[in-house]
Amino acid sequence: MHGTRIVNIQCRTAIITPALFIPFSIKAFLQALSWLAIAISPSSISVFTISIYLLSILGASITEEEFPTTFLAAFSSAASPQSMFMFFSLVVALQFFTTISVRESSLGLPRNPSIGIKKQLSELLVALRKPEIAYSISWFALSYAVVPLLNGTMFFYQTQYLKIDSSVLGISKVFGQATMLLWGVIYNRYLKSISPRKLISAIQVTIAFLMISDVLFVRGFYRQMGVPDTLYVVIFSGFLEVLFFFKFLPFTVLLAQLCPQGCEGSIMAFLMSAVALAFIVSGYLGVALASYIKITGSDFSGLSLGLVIQASCTLLPIFWSSCIPEYVKTKDKRKD
Known part of the structure; x- marks a missing residue:
């Protein structure tokens, strides 16, 4: 039982490390940048628009976290595409700034020097x-x-x-x-x-x-x-x-x-x-x-x-x- 507690503590420490904070930050930054660019870009589809959209896919591929699809579906039915893109860019921008502002030391978890x-x-x-x-x-x-x-x-x-x-x-x-x-x-x-x-x-x-x-x-x-x-x-x-x-x-x-x-x-x-x-x-x-x-x-x-x-x-x-x-x-x- 004691060994199980040690393993669990080590797992939690391994999850919340700079090695994972950085991918989350990069993901949020790329998605915020791409969705904001789509929101303010002209409505016509171009190679630039497609490239920006693929940039958001790249940001999402860094981690497996995704914005709830059902909420997006409900929001898209009551708003224009530009408004939806703008809202999503603001959400992931908030995620980006929240992620980079959190320090590992503030979580009070034991440090594992072997992980980095x-x-x-x-x-x-x-x-x-x-x-x-x-x-x-x-x-x-x-x-x-x-x-x-x-x-x-x-x-x-x-x-x-x-x-x-x-x-x-x-x-x-x-x-x-x-x-x-x-x-x-x-x-x-x-x-x-x-x-x-x-x-x-x-x-x-x-x-x-x-x-x-x-x-x-x-x-x-x-x-x-x-x-x-x-x-x-x-x-x-x-x-x-x-x-x-x-x-x-x-x-x-x-x-x-x-x-x-x-x-x-x-x-x-x-x-x-x-x-x-x-x-x-x-x-x-x-x-x-x-x-x-x-x-x-x-x-x-x-x-x-x-x-x-x-x-x-x-x-x-x-x-x-x-x-x-x-x-x-x-x-x-x-x-x-």
């Missing part, structure tokens, strides 16, 4: 010098970055062109989250003994296959077979949206086995930052692809071609999947 930014950074660099870790993280991030995402274009096509009600898209997201929960059970019971490289590669191929299914959907193939558009959107669109994250479970298990003892948290944080950056690159590529094939608000004739290109890019990481270890010899990690 320099120590965590040195441990992270040591882990990243291992080829199996560096190559695996590089492959995982690139598997997202090389895919030009057309999710926004597909959303506009479904809601504005096909006139599918937004409630249907909400149901599709619920269906997708339910499959995420089911995926955890299936992986734990049947798939965790499979080689990580084979399993992740199979998921990558499945993503590309469902993107080809979207091509058939855009061309009206399923509609001709008697399948309503709403049914396809609920099942396939919701599943495809979360399928991108199916790779996280086997990959994080693999990474936990590869990284040295005591460095798991730093490695996982670095992985999530790399993936966040990869999604930003992927979003830019999606905008560039939609512009190149001349997709507009009234002309979606090039959407099927864009989806084919997107599926082809999804298959590219398979050719360098050898970066992912086939098997990892598990080691018993001692607990202090």
